[in-house]
Amino acid sequence: MRGNIKKLALVVIIATMSMLIAVVTASAGGKTIQGDYASTVSGQTITAVKGFNASLQPNDGVAGLWFTGSFSWDGVLSFNKDGTGSFTANTHATVFYSSGIGAPPSAGSGTITWDFTYTIDKEGNITFTYVTGSFEQDWTTGPNAPPSPNSKAYANIPQPWYGTISPDGKTISVLWGAPSIIEATVDKANTTPSPTGAQLTGHWVLHGFKVNY
Numbered sequence: 520m521r522g523n524i525k526k527l528a529l530v531v532i533i534a535t536m537s538m539l540i541a542v543v544t545a546s547a548g549g550k551t552i553q554g555d556y557a558s559t560v561s562g563q564t565i566t567a568v569k570g571f572n573a574s575l576q577p578n579d580g581v582a583g584l585w586f587t588g589s590f591s592w593d594g595v596l597s598f599n600k601d602g603t604g605s606f607t608a609n610t611h612a613t614v615f616y617s618s619g620i621g622a623p624p625s626a627g628s629g630t631i632t633w634d635f636t637y638t639i640d641k642e643g644n645i646t647f648t649y650v651t652g653s654f655e656q657d658w659t660t661g662p663n664a665p666p667s668p669n670s671k672a673y674a675n676i677p678q679p680w681y682g683t684i685s686p687d688g689k690t691i692s693v694l695w696g697a698p699s700i701i702e703a704t705v706d707k708a709n710t711t712p713s714p715t716g717a718q719l720t721g722h723w724v725l726h727g728f729k730v731n732y
């Protein structure tokens with residue numbers, strides 16, 4: 520009888536160890552990501568002060584209130600094993616305005632940050648989801664620098680965006696862009712939309728490599 524109990528205990532221990540090994544292997548195989556990725560981002564955006572129509576054109580037309588620009592970011596994309604993460608970067612931009620706005624071209628720099636949650640499948644494909652109330656852009660140079668009332672900008676990112684991590688977990692790429700829309704908000708909590716319905720779209724490409732192991 521005692522021999523049978525010992526055998527049963529051994530079977531339970533082996534089964535438990537197998538389950539633990541399976542969990543660790545699943546994690547190592549890409550179910551979660553842990554660490555910081557030094558990242559560079561480039562892209563082009565267009566902002567429609569009165570929002571976009573179904574064809575992704577400014578609602579008020581060619582002479583309306585809109586502006587476009589190119590930008591680059593250098594920062595850190597951080598992942599936690601619990602499925603949360605954040606992005607923080609320095610931003611640099613050049614902007615060109617419509618005749619409706621009537622402002623000269625400009626350039627500027629500042630910082631940008633937001634939080635996200637993520638899921639990752641066994642092929643390394645990542646789906647990002649914005650954490651409401653976390654986006655903030657702070658201009659430090661250019662016409663929007665303090666004391667300009669536009670020195671801080673807030674936005675909501677309602678649609679998910681996507682990326683891929685390499686099999687060894689050392690490099691990452693992320694893409695976001697049209698037809699997805701970013702919505703300007705008055706407050707960081709993203710509870711009050713822009714009174715004019717301002718929206719932004721464009722394209723972003725991020726490349727990063729892991730900086731801690």
